[in-house]
Amino acid sequence: MTTLATRRFTAADQARFAELSGDTNLIHLDALGARRELYGRRILHGLHGTLVAVEALFASDPSGTPRRLTHCRARFLAPVFLREPVAITLGHRGETEARLEVRRDDQVLYEIDVGWATGAPEPGVTVPAMRPPDGRPSAVRELASLCGLRLELPLELDDAAFRRDFPTLARATSASQRSAMLAVTRLVGMESPGAQSLLSSFDLAPATEGPPLALRCVVTAADARFSLVRMDVTGGGIAGKVEAFWRPRPVPQPTFADLATLVPPNAFAGTRALVVGGSRGLGEVAAKAVAAGGGDVVLTYRRLRDEARRVAREIRAGGGRARVLGWDALAPAPAAAALARRAWAPTHLLYFATARMHPRKPGGYSAAAFHRLARLYVDGLVDTVRACRGLGGGPLVLFVPSAALVAQPPRGSAELAAAKLAGEMAARALAQQDRAIRLVMPRLPRLATDQSQSLVIAAAEPTTSLVPHLLALAAPPAGAVP
Incomplete structure (x- = not known):
C-alpha cells in the first residue's frame, strides 16, 4: 500500500x-x-x-x-x-x-x-x-x-x-x-x-x-x-x-415547556446543577428538566457556544435559571476557576459528556477507539469530579448515565461498551473514596436523540424517559447549602 x-x-x-x-x-x-x-x-x-x-x-x-x-x-x-x-x-x-x-x-x-x-x-x-x-x-x-x-x-x-x-x-x-x-x-x-x-x-x-x-x-x-x-x-x-x-431528520428535543409539565415546579429548588454536555442530546434534556424544577443550572459546551446559548435562552424565556460555560472534561481547571471566582459550587454534577463516534464496519475491535472513548468516560469523569470537589467540600450528587448496551453490546459497539463499563467502575471508585458523593448511575436504554440516530431505523424510547431518573436526584444531599 x-x-x-x-x-x-x-x-x-x-x-x-x-x-x-x-x-x-x-x-x-x-x-x-x-x-x-x-x-x-x-x-x-x-x-x-x-x-x-x-x-x-x-x-x-x-x-x-x-x-x-x-x-x-x-x-x-x-x-x-x-x-x-x-x-x-x-x-x-x-x-x-x-x-x-x-x-x-x-x-x-x-x-x-x-x-x-x-x-x-x-x-x-x-x-x-x-x-x-x-x-x-x-x-x-x-x-x-x-x-x-x-x-x-x-x-x-x-x-x-x-x-x-x-x-x-x-x-x-x-x-x-x-x-x-x-x-x-x-x-x-x-x-x-x-x-x-x-x-x-x-x-x-x-x-x-x-x-x-x-x-x-x-x-x-x-x-x-x-x-x-x-x-x-x-x-x-x-x-x-x-x-x-x-438520512433521518434531526430528532426534535422536548422543549422547556414540555418538560415543565413532567417535573414538579420546586423539585430541584436549592439545587445548583453543573450539566456537563448540556448543549445537546440528553444533557440538554437534563438541563431543561432541572431548571424547570427550580434548579440553578450551569450547562457546559466544548465547541459550539451558540448551541449552548440557545438552550440557556429557552430556559430563561420559560422562567428558569441557566448560564453557559465552556468546559473541557479533559482539562477542566480553567472552567472550574471561573466558577470559583463566582463563588458557585455545584450540589449536583450531571456528566453527559459524549465522545465523537467514528462510523466503521461492524466486527473487529479497535484499541485506538477504546482508548479515545475511555479518555472521556474515565479520565474526563475523574478530572471533572475532582475539579468540582475543589470548589467546596459539601456533599455532591453525581449523576453518570451509563447504557444498557454494556450488558450486551450490539455489533460494532464493543469499544463503546467497554469504555462505558470502565466509566462505571471509575464512578464507583470515586464514590467509595469520597463518602460525600452520592452516585446515581442508571443504565439507560436507547433514547431517541440526534446522537443515537442511524441510517437503519432502530427502536428507541423518547428522551422524556430520562425524567424519572432525574427526579431521583431531586432531594439535595444532606448538608447542602443553597
Whole structure:
C-alpha cells in the first residue's frame, strides 16, 4: 500500500467545492445545523474526496502521457470529517486501472476504482458558465415519494476553478463530463434525496446517450428497509448508477415547556446543577428538566457556544435559571476557576459528556477507539469530579448515565461498551473514596436523540424517559447549602 497524499479538509475547502458543484446541502456547510444531524458535525462531499483522490493518482505519474478517464466507481463506507487527517492510498495499480482508498488511521472510509485509456478525451460540447448560487435550499422529500421520480439538471461549469483544483483530472475528461460529475453531487444533495441525503456510491463511465447539456435522473428504487435510494443517470457524456441514503431528520428535543409539565415546579429548588454536555442530546434534556424544577443550572459546551446559548435562552424565556460555560472534561481547571471566582459550587454534577463516534464496519475491535472513548468516560469523569470537589467540600450528587448496551453490546459497539463499563467502575471508585458523593448511575436504554440516530431505523424510547431518573436526584444531599 502506497500513500499518495494526506489531507486535512477545511471549511474553506468545503465552501469552495460547494460553490464549484452547486451542492450546498447544510450537512456540509452549516456547523451548527450539522450538530443535530446524523454524525453531529459537518462532513466532506463524497465526490470532493473522490476527485481529490483521482487527482492524486493521475498527478503521481510523471510521464505526462495523455489519458482519458474510462470509469470511476466509489463506495462511501464512512464520512470524512473536517480538520481530521486522512490519507489517500494506492491499493493496486495496473496498466489502465487502479484501486484507491481514503483512510483515517486503519479505517477505510472510501473505496475508489478508476480506469483510464491512453489518449486525450474527445473535446465534447461547450458547457455554460456556472451561475452564482441562488440561495435555494435543498429539496425536502419523503423517502416514499422518491421512487419513479424523474429529474433533469442543466449542466454548468466554472472550468477555471475545476482546472485549478484538479488539473490532471481536467486533462483526462471533457468539459461536459466534468460538469456532469459535479452534477451528481448536486443531484443527491439538492434534489434526490435532497435535504436528507447521504451519498452511498456511484458507478460512472463515458457514454453517448442522454442529453449533452443536462444530467437526466430516474429513481429506480427507494428501499425503506435500508433508507436507500437507487438512481440511473445519463447525460453530459457520462452514464451510470448512483445510490444515496435518505438520512433521518434531526430528532426534535422536548422543549422547556414540555418538560415543565413532567417535573414538579420546586423539585430541584436549592439545587445548583453543573450539566456537563448540556448543549445537546440528553444533557440538554437534563438541563431543561432541572431548571424547570427550580434548579440553578450551569450547562457546559466544548465547541459550539451558540448551541449552548440557545438552550440557556429557552430556559430563561420559560422562567428558569441557566448560564453557559465552556468546559473541557479533559482539562477542566480553567472552567472550574471561573466558577470559583463566582463563588458557585455545584450540589449536583450531571456528566453527559459524549465522545465523537467514528462510523466503521461492524466486527473487529479497535484499541485506538477504546482508548479515545475511555479518555472521556474515565479520565474526563475523574478530572471533572475532582475539579468540582475543589470548589467546596459539601456533599455532591453525581449523576453518570451509563447504557444498557454494556450488558450486551450490539455489533460494532464493543469499544463503546467497554469504555462505558470502565466509566462505571471509575464512578464507583470515586464514590467509595469520597463518602460525600452520592452516585446515581442508571443504565439507560436507547433514547431517541440526534446522537443515537442511524441510517437503519432502530427502536428507541423518547428522551422524556430520562425524567424519572432525574427526579431521583431531586432531594439535595444532606448538608447542602443553597
